[in-house]
Amino acid sequence: MARDDTRQVLEQAAHFFEKVWAPLDGPGDEEGCHFDNGAVRTPSGYRAGYAALCEAGWNRVSAPEESGGAGLPEVIGRAVGEFSTSACNALGLYAALTAEANATLRRTGEPWMLEHIVPAMVAGRWAGTMCLTEPHCGTDLRLMKTRAVSQPDGSWRLSGTKIFISGGDQDLTENVIHLVLAKVPGEDGRISDDLSTIRLFLVPKRVVDPDSGMLGGSNGVVVAGIEHKMGLKGSATCTLSFEDALAYPLRESSQPGGANRKSSAGMSGMFDMMNSARLGTGMQALSSASRAYGHAVNYARERLAGRAAKVEDRTGGAADPIVVHPDVRRLLLKQVSFIEAARALALHVTALLGEPDEALRAKRSAIGSLLTPVVKAFFSDRSFESANDAMQLMGGHGYIRDNGVEQLVRDSRIFQLYEGANGVQGLDLVLRKLPAGGGQAIRDFLELVEQTAEEALAYKDMRVHGETLRRSTDAIRSCVGWFADPSRDAYDAGGSSHDFLTMVGIVACGWMWARMGIAAVSKLEQAGDATFLERKMALCRYWFEREVPLVFALSNRVKTGAACLMDLPAELF
Amino acid sequence: MARDDTRQVLEQAAHFFEKVWAPLDGPGDEEGCHFDNGAVRTPSGYRAGYAALCEAGWNRVSAPEESGGAGLPEVIGRAVGEFSTSACNALGLYAALTAEANATLRRTGEPWMLEHIVPAMVAGRWAGTMCLTEPHCGTDLRLMKTRAVSQPDGSWRLSGTKIFISGGDQDLTENVIHLVLAKVPGEDGRISDDLSTIRLFLVPKRVVDPDSGMLGGSNGVVVAGIEHKMGLKGSATCTLSFEDALAYPLRESSQPGGANRKSSAGMSGMFDMMNSARLGTGMQALSSASRAYGHAVNYARERLAGRAAKVEDRTGGAADPIVVHPDVRRLLLKQVSFIEAARALALHVTALLGEPDEALRAKRSAIGSLLTPVVKAFFSDRSFESANDAMQLMGGHGYIRDNGVEQLVRDSRIFQLYEGANGVQGLDLVLRKLPAGGGQAIRDFLELVEQTAEEALAYKDMRVHGETLRRSTDAIRSCVGWFADPSRDAYDAGGSSHDFLTMVGIVACGWMWARMGIAAVSKLEQAGDATFLERKMALCRYWFEREVPLVFALSNRVKTGAACLMDLPAELF
The missing domain is CATH 2.40.110.20 (Butyryl-CoA Dehydrogenase, subunit A; domain 2)
Structure with a gap:
């Protein structure tokens, strides 16, 4: 799909969700759902909002044309999905689950279902x-x-x-x-x-x-x-x-990509649906974080308190906007550097899972499957933190319902819990995805990251980051070896799965930052949009200086093993 | 105060708050406060609960006898305060702020106020x-x-x-x-x-x-x-x-202890009150975390899912209680090892601030002042995480209102925000408390921690922890030196204050764990209550193996400096 066409679709979608859906979010939270006489009534305005969605066709962007969809690439569908859940996650969920169920049905349904049920779901009538x-x-x-x-x-x-x-x-x-x-x-x-x-x-x-x-x-x-x-x-x-x-x-x-699961063949459809829903949950989480960041950055620019520590940075008013203070910037950069890398990663994983080239499909979709629990769990952990950072920056004002962020904190807490709690994602990563195919997927993933790291070394402004990224893959590799050691205690994998998943999440986002950074420096050399590109470089730098180094501490913690968790008798907790 | 008397007071208080206040917590959250005709009406049952508090005298445990209080040590008052806010934080806050305001009034009030107002507040009538x-x-x-x-x-x-x-x-x-x-x-x-x-x-x-x-x-x-x-x-x-x-x-x-502030002398009373309220906020945070842990541990023992990874640990039923799983134990130990160290630390800081011995008072209260922002901010950060870990362990069930934990998550979010948002606490620590008195307080604090680390080396089971604790003080000392370096950029302190405060929090809790661990091993050698003491040792081990090592990563991050935060122009955020 051409770049200009993509941009046009995304701009139209953004306009729709901002105008039609975003106003439903706060009131829908206040009102909630009703349950009367055995039936659910959604909040006021949801019916009209859902009807408008289906009429405009934003519920079926990447559904196949033969079922009545627009047939655009899955990546575009996911990107549009981010707008919908950012505008009103609760309403977006009805459409998202319909799309997931529908995709499952297209793979597992009988001909009469494909004929009568699938089109009704794609249209949004069911x-x-x-x-x-x-x-x-x-x-x-x-x-x-x-x-x-x-x-x-x-x-x-x-x-x-x-x-x-x-x-x-x-x-x-x-x-x-x-x-x-x-x-x-x-x-x-x-x-x-x-x-x-x-x-x-x-x-x-x-x-x-x-x-x-x-x-x-x-x-x-x-x-x-x-x-x-x-x-x-x-x-x-x-x-x-x-x-x-x-x-x-x-x-x-x-x-494809489901071959390594240890489960009943009869559940394969549900597992496919779950995996897609996990990717979707990661996107939802990201979309909440992104909306919260919007509140935070506006507040940081408008709220006046204190003066910049350096005289030359002061505005001259009675007080400066709080964005001049380093701890406020720390909170902002922590949010936005996560959000932009996560967005890139989620869309990249979507593309990996949907690889059209037959020759590459098995390898790429295996990497996509490896990263799916990471997108679900790391994104939801970090998004909740991110929404809370937005609130933190606003002080007591963030705790007040009218100011918008507290709803995002409450809403986004679910992403760590549903579609398999994050603990289950960690186990999926360590017990299923790591050993699958003799460990080929993690090796392939690390190889891709290392190629990027290697590339980064060629640019002066990216060299240090490339070296950090390279070292971070060593840390992951050493943990992979630790998990695979046949002398491991049976509890070690579960005791370290959460930290390991976090490591992979940080490094995968670092991979995206390195790619974005390389794109930015190579375009800066050719004089691109300097402001946009310098911003990307600053975010990239933050991620490599403040986030990636935690990987080394987590790597040590992974390898402490589970004895300190398991020795206490259960009744003494 | 004799140990048996203390125990008796605490047991009676626990009984009162559990029976009379805890039942008010959930319904009070559902109902909320009302505002009609310019006046506030608290939730149903609060009036009776507050009256019962004042009648039983639990609102004035450590108020002086001459004002009508029980005159017990402040440490006992704080411990009782934990029960009150654990049972019903919203109701407890009315009493806690009254006690704080009253303490301020006793130091700053005119004789007529001491005669007429202070006793009415101590009694709870005002x-x-x-x-x-x-x-x-x-x-x-x-x-x-x-x-x-x-x-x-x-x-x-x-x-x-x-x-x-x-x-x-x-x-x-x-x-x-x-x-x-x-x-x-x-x-x-x-x-x-x-x-x-x-x-x-x-x-x-x-x-x-x-x-x-x-x-x-x-x-x-x-x-x-x-x-x-x-x-x-x-x-x-x-x-x-x-x-x-x-x-x-x-x-x-x-x-005492207020000498180092750079503020109007006219605000001294307010600052004293704020400092006391910050310690109180840390205790409130801890009390929420503790109550959430109670829910989590019950759930972990009762909920059946999966089987233990080791056959010998299986119960033989269709599934085992989830406490057999290492990632569930990780969540439990993370909570409880924080809670028990934090409780010890808060009470220790209370004792430092109230040092009765004239000769020791200046030194000890300066250490207490140094640790006050840490108790406020580190405890509230970790308590929120802790309540969320309790929720996480319960999966989707944790997100449902009836199950009790989600209220604790919402309630406990405020502790990071009020009484000075945590960012302000970090600045207080780095910009005021560190340089105060030529840096004597932090040196004295580290010396106390190192004495404990030294002591730990004498016990076989504590040796490794003692060494870790010793290295962690080096990490803090190196950061203190970094902050004090006259060539520091003006933004560096603010850019690293949050991480530094977290380091001090982890190490201070490590100090408490080392002291508890030493007490446990030395009593185990004399055959104390083996179960209780072995439990303490296991929690101590968790803290040293999984939490303290983060101090070294944070130390590196502190010293990255603020350039990566400040280089991006404000309009590009």
């Missing part, structure tokens, strides 16, 4: 959800109780309770397509804890006629209630009770 | 506040607009608007004693930005007759509104409009 968690079980699917039983007529009936279902019900669309994990009982009619008995089912809220696609009556999906949460209050988080609901088994997913 | 912030000015008092003008009859009238006044109004007490900073205009009737024109005034909500102490009519203190905040919703944060209110100037404070 929505989608992902139903996994149960009251007593989240990550550990062995404990799942929801069951699907095949009937003598060949149909399936599904029963069980699912919780924390985002968009489990709403008043935005005429139907909801639930993708539900359930166990198939054995011949004795009992369910087991064997993961291979789990399959993914499509369960419509209202029955759909497979032949005509016509909507029928309701389908035994009872909305039992909604959660009262810390934030993201415009997004209905539902408890759904499936009561002998008509269900349709989905096929295996053919998505 | 409350107190601290009025400093104005809409356009927080830290930078030069910008203050509130003015107090002496009248021909010798009285003073005070006018201006103050915001963010905790407990600025309520329905708990029959009167409120406001301590208000105001400027005294020059002969031309105009106020200047000269700090020496600022004085501290007592402004009662209802007029008090100086001769009889009888309550009169209202005194031109108009409650203009309350804030809608992220948390601490049961605490009324008021905007107060002083309209020619009758005001009484207070005298200079004679509090």
Whole structure:
């Protein structure tokens, strides 16, 4: 896609979300969702906002043309997605989960679903959800109780309770397509804890006629209630009770990059959806951080307090804007240098996962899969910190509801928790993604980073950063070796997974900064937009001077091992 | 005070706050404060809870006996304070600020105030506040607009608007004693930005007759509104409009340890109050973290998911409690090892500041003053992280209002912001406390830590920790030297103050862990309560293996200097 076309699409999208969606964000948080008579009502204005989204087509930017989408590259879809969740994350989530469910359905659905259901979801008339968690079980699917039983007529009936279902019900669309994990009982009619008995089912809220696609009556999906949460209050988080609901088994997913998982083949579709949703969660996190930064930087320029430590930097007024103070700048640079590297990384990972060249696909998508838990967990950890840094800079004013940032702090706290809590992402990285394919993906990733580091050495202003980046890959490599050591204690991986994931996140962002820095210096030499490029260089420098060095401390901590965590008997905590 | 007496007091206090106050915490957050017809109404149950507090005397544990207090040591008062804010921080704040204002009044008040006002506050019939912030000015008092003008009859009238006044109004007490900073205009009737024109005034909500102490009519203190905040919703944060209110100037404070401040002598009382409130804020932060930990540890023991990585640690059920997983233990140990060291440190600082021995007082209180911003800022940073770690461990369940932790996260966010945002604490440490007295306080502090490190070397199980502690003081000393270098850029101190404060916080907690560890090993050798002592040793080990090593990375970062923060022009942020 041509650069100018891309710019035009993004500018139009930004305009739409700023004008139509952003005004819904604060009021939607105040009002929250309502639950009356077994149905969810979203906050005032959401219906109109959602309808406007679908009418303008911003919900289907990268859906394929044959389903009614615009068929633009996934990277553009993700970039537009950032605008939507930055403007109003709670409302954006209904569309994002619909798009994820729809993508899964395109890979796993029967022909009649592709004909009748997929287009309705792409158009935005119907929505989608992902139903996994149960009251007593989240990550550990062995404990799942929801069951699907095949009937003598060949149909399936599904029963069980699912919780924390985002968009489990709403008043935005005429139907909801639930993708539900359930166990198939054995011949004795009992369910087991064997993961291979789990399959993914499509369960419509209202029955759909497979032949005509016509909507029928309701389908035994009872909305039992909604959660009262810390934030993201415009997004209905539902408890759904499936009561002998008509269900349709989905096929295996053919998505690349899923080969290394140790799980039931029947869950492949759900895993693909989860992985895509994890990337999406990283983008949501980033979008919240970015909006919070906007508040912070305005405040820092406008609020007057104290005088610059150097006389020559003083404005001459009674006090200077607080952006003159180094600790305020520290908070700003910490936010923005993360945000811009993270944005680049998320889009780069999207491109890696969608590599069109057959010859490169396996290698690139494996690197993308390796980095997916990092995007989810590192971004959500840092975004929450970032929104809190925005609040910190505003002092007591940041704590007041009217000033906008406290909602972003509350909203963004969920990103560390949903789509697999960040602890699970760390384990995914260390226990699955590192050893997959004999460790090829991490080696390939480090090689790419080192190529960039090497390139950086050629530019005077990038040399030191290139050396730092090079040393940081050594630190990661030494940890990879430590994890792979066959003499490792069985608890060591889990005890160090969080720190290791953070290291990879910092280095991956450093990789992006080095690439942006190289682009900036090489363009500065050819006289590009000097202001823009100098700004990029300053942010790059901050990341390498203040963030990347933490990698070396974390590397030492990774290698302390888990004994200090495990020796205390559980009852003494 | 004898150990058994102390234990008895603390047990009774714990019982009271757990039974009477803790049940008010959640409902008070849901309901919040009301503002009707110019007056604040606190949440249901607060009036009865406050009355019960005052009746039982838990509001005046360490107030002097001559004012009606119990006269117990300040350390006991602080420890009881932790229970109160752990049980219901919003309600506790009304009592805490009253106690702080009262302590200030005892040092700065006229005889009639000591006779009539102090005892009413000690008894809890009247409350107190601290009025400093104005809409356009927080830290930078030069910008203050509130003015107090002496009248021909010798009285003073005070006018201006103050915001963010905790407990600025309520329905708990029959009167409120406001301590208000105001400027005294020059002969031309105009106020200047000269700090020496600022004085501290007592402004009662209802007029008090100086001769009889009888309550009169209202005194031109108009409650203009309350804030809608992220948390601490049961605490009324008021905007107060002083309209020619009758005001009484207070005298200079004679509090020790205040000698090094560069401020108006007229503000000494306010500074003393702020310093005490900063220590109190650190304790509040700690108390929230502690309560959140209670939720987290219960959840970790009860929630079943996955199986222990080692077969021998499995329970044999369908799944094990999540406390068997190393990353869950990491989150627990990170919380509890901070909490227990922080509690020890806060009480130790309290004791240092209240040193009764004349010969030791100057030295010890200077160390206490040095550590006060650290207790405020490091504790509040870490407590917020700690409450978030508790939430993280609970996954999506932590984000749901009913489960208790999300309120603690919202409530505890304020501690980083009020009583001087943490950035201001960092500057206080680096710009005031470090150079004060030629740097004697930091040298004395490091010497105490090194004595402990030396002692630790004598015990086999403490030797490595003692060495780590010793190296950590070197890291601090090198940063102190870096700050003191006369060739420093004017921005360097501000650019590194946050990291330096964090270093001192980690090392000070390490000091406490070393002392607790030494006590534990020496008692283990004499066969003490082995379980309790082994637990202490495990927490001590965690702190030295996983937290203290960060000091070395921070030390490097401190010394990177501020160039990477200051080079970017303000308009490019």
